[in-house]
Amino acid sequence: MKLFFTKAELQTYVGFNDHLLVLFGMFPLAFLGNILFGGSQPGMDVWENFSCYGIALAFTIVYWVICRYWVI
Secondary structure, three states: OOOOOOHHHHHHHOOOOOHHHHHHHHHHHHHHHHHHOOOOOOOOOHHHHHHHHHHHHHHHHHHHHHHHHHHO
């Protein structure tokens, strides 16, 4: 299983270099998932919100890497 591709391989498989998309796409998607699936609720402590966001970010990274590998 190869998770990291060279620029030439990315150009062949994806059609463009998607590193910036990966970098700037995960964080907003994790934030949105955290809000939509009830991780962040009114009245929660700030540290609880950060821990829920961290969990959502971890799941987003795992799912993103698996789906990206599957698509490529």
